Amino acid sequence: MLQLSIIRENKQQVIDRLAVKNFNATLLVNEIITLDEQRRSTQKQLDDTLMRSKLIAKEIGNLFKSGQREEAEKKRAESLQLKNTAKELERNLNELIVSLNEKLVELPNLPHESVPPGNTDKDNEVIFEEGEIPELPETAVPHWELASQYGIIDFDLGSKVTGAGFPFYRGQGARLQRALINFFLDEAIKKGYLEYQPPLLINEDSGFGTGQLPDKEGQMYFVEEDKLYLIPTAEVPVTNIYRNVILQEEDLPVKNVAYSSCFRREAGSYGKDVRGLNRLHQFDKVEIVQIAHPDKSYNVLEEMKNQVAELLQKLELPYRILKLCGGDISFTSALTYDFEVYSAAQKRWLEVSSVSNFESFQANRMKLRFKNKEGKTRLAHTLNGSALALPRVVAALLENNQKEDGIYIPEALRPYTGFNKIVK
RNA sequence: GGAGAGGUGGCAGAGUGGUCGAAUGCGGCGGUCUUGAAAACCGUUGACCUUCACGGGUCCGGGGGUUCGAAUCCCUCCCUCUCCGCCA
Missing domain, CATH: 1.10.287.40 (Serine-tRNA synthetase, tRNA binding domain)
Structure with missing residues (x-):
């Protein structure tokens, strides 16, 4: 606010x-x-x-x-x-x-002065693009086909046990998930982030602190009996660590990273972009959060942007960075970069990360402050980004790397998977 | 889930319903002393609202109540601890 x-x-x-x-x-x-x-x-x-x-x-x-x-x-x-x-x-x-x-x-957060005007995602500004779009074999199929051909993700089983949008990962598929989580966490830790394992349920105050409440409660799963919400992202618990906290200036920037499952009701999104892994009710994500000095938060945003780009380079995925336009940027954000990877069989760009500076918007809601050198308390700035969200990364990895003899794992990930390719 | 105890300033820990934003100790900061440091001594040390300022107000887990007056009494919720039960 x-x-x-x-x-x-x-x-x-x-x-x-x-x-x-x-x-x-x-x-x-x-x-x-x-x-x-x-x-x-x-x-x-x-x-x-x-x-x-x-x-x-x-x-x-x-x-x-x-x-x-x-x-x-x-x-x-x-x-x-x-x-x-x-x-x-x-x-x-x-x-x-x-x-x-x-x-x-x-009142929404004020957009940064560099935010381009516009109404929809069509007006977002592509500011960077890297990586080659792969040539796929004739037999190439989208990831949901690969998932069942190789027996690595079972959507129907998820529907049976829970409902649509709650897949099972299986065998090499499960192993790939675990590898990605560890890879992402390790990369963040190398950059000086402190790892957290947050609670997956949060109370109302926390939901308010980061701005999910009161507006977007329909997007979160709610446990009525205990008045708790399932987290839509680790941003919520990890940022709320600092609710009602006064930090010292020398504590800044605070750099936290957390892996968590994320739960989203996705009420109102139907249609073909929900196929396969494209949109799920439960998914895994590694989230980076920083609490920064107001004078430095835009440097931090660039740093986080580069960090996410590096991950995609290491995964050898073709990607592009978008600066969100005024109409597409979220209520709470002042400036947001979206990262999209190209999923070659679906022939479309998939959002895998969103990196935002909230300036003091969240900090003001949750009274997150720091004491400066003169002893005055000021609101800190909060930032966060996905680094990265798994399902669409998996979708692109599967689709882009499919060959006649299996699905190849990028070099950087092999120490984590323990195998070079997924086979039938 | 049952029974009991408790939640006070960065921490520890006092506080007969009136002069308590709160003793005291530790820690932090500033100073004296010292070549420097330690010790000792002196001073200082929370947040928020409002005001140009002086000042005023609020906050002793949260909310509500009693009273002319509440950290102190009552109700309620939350949290912590101990014991019992259950259990990954």
């Missing part, structure tokens, strides 16, 4: 910036400013009332002590009045705070 002071002091800029996200903020911003003014004046009135009431309470104490009953009783009546006033004011104040927050939470 945006800082009130920024909205107050740069009202027009906020409105103009949000227009890039195709978000008309004029009404909302005006409402927020009005509510904020009311809130502050009510707060002032309440503070004054409380001050008087505190003073009187002290006087009463002293009067009782010195035996001046009558005087004390008189003051007591006055105090009671103040108390009623205070109650009334407090009620108003709370109402104002609630409505203010409701409005504030509806």
